[in-house]
Amino acid sequence: MYIKPCSPGENGYVESFIGRFRDGLLNGEIFDTLLEDRVLTERWRRAYNRYRPHRSLGNKPPAPEGYEVKYVFTQVAH
Numbered sequence: 001m002y003i004k005p006c007s008p009g010e011n012g013y014v015e016s017f018i019g020r021f022r023d024g025l026l027n028g029e030i031f032d033t034l035l036e037d038r039v040l041t042e043r044w045r046r047a048y049n050r051y052r053p054h055r056s057l058g059n060k061p062p063a064p065e066g067y068e069v070k071y072v073f074t075q076v077a078h
Helices: 012-024 034-050
Strands: none
Touching: 012 034
């Protein structure tokens, strides 16, 4: 199946993720700064990837509990 560039509406996986992201984070937050956006998005991403049960994995989380990826955010001077 061919998906035209810049048309995520044709990709069900992308649309599903965008809907979960919107429902799980964006609809409930108002971001005052870019740093706040980054911190809250990272917190949501970790919960989504670690603790959310996944049907194809037998309702187990996608990543094991002990697995941790560390990200370092640098603050941008305004």
